Amino acid sequence: MSERLSCSNCGAPITRQGNETRVTCPHCKTDTELPHTGGGGGGDMPNIVIIQAGPTVYESSSPPIIVRRRSSFPFFGLIFFVLLSVGISAYIRHRASHIAESVEKSVEKAEKAAERPPEKKHPH
Numbered sequence: 001m002s003e004r005l006s007c008s009n010c011g012a013p014i015t016r017q018g019n020e021t022r023v024t025c026p027h028c029k030t031d032t033e034l035p036h037t038g039g040g041g042g043g044d045m046p047n048i049v050i051i052q053a054g055p056t057v058y059e060s061s062s063p064p065i066i067v068r069r070r071s072s073f074p075f076f077g078l079i080f081f082v083l084l085s086v087g088i089s090a091y092i093r094h095r096a097s098h099i100a101e102s103v104e105k106s107v108e109k110a111e112k113a114a115e116r117p118p119e120k121k122h123p124h
Helices: 073-114
Strands: 001-008 013-017 022-024 031-033
Touching: 013 022
Parallel strands: none
Antiparallel strands: 001 013, 022 031
16 A cells, blocks of 8 residues: 655655655655554554653642541530430439429428427426
8 A cells, every 4th residue: 555745855756655654755865754654544643742741840829728537526526415415404304303392292291280280298
């Protein structure tokens, strides 16, 4: 398979035979680099230039941003606070009911004592 191209120096027609990458011009004798066709039927492949660059250095006047993983403490702290609040309120209600019972018993004793006539002491 031959492909017709032109010389990069004088423009004379040159012919590529197969997958040649270099052809000498029959007119001016200049060697011409030819693009690789790839052989896949897709036509000429573009030349690829690889440039290796060093590491990129960024200069900034602002301090670096430090990203930290969020703690699960707020969630568990909230649960602890709710449970503690419920426990304290239950304890207060329990103590208040015992105090109320104690006051009621004291009031009943005082009322019974007020209804009863005083006891007379008998001399012996």
